[in-house]
Amino acid sequence: MYSAKVISLQLKEVERKNSPCFSTGPVGEDLYHWEAIITGPKGSPYENGVFKLDIHFPLDYPFAPPR
Structure with missing residues (x-):
């Protein structure tokens, strides 16, 4: 899949x-x-702040943005 290659x-x-x-x-x-x-x-x-993000890439990434 193209998206897997781009993400890698x-x-x-x-x-x-x-x-x-x-x-x-x-x-x-x-x-x-x-x-x-x-x-x-x-x-x-923001010093000492820790910010976590949960990122989901769609199968048609990079043509659609991550969520």
Whole structure:
């Protein structure tokens, strides 16, 4: 499936960048369901905040947005 290939490439890019304030990846083995965690930057009103996102990619991704 084209969507699985695109998602796999984007996952590799996210892993390569390795941000200290942001992590994301598939939940278990489901490539179409990701969890992301964002930590608030120091010196901002969001400092010490931890924000979790639950991301679901549709089968026609990238032509339709994730939910």
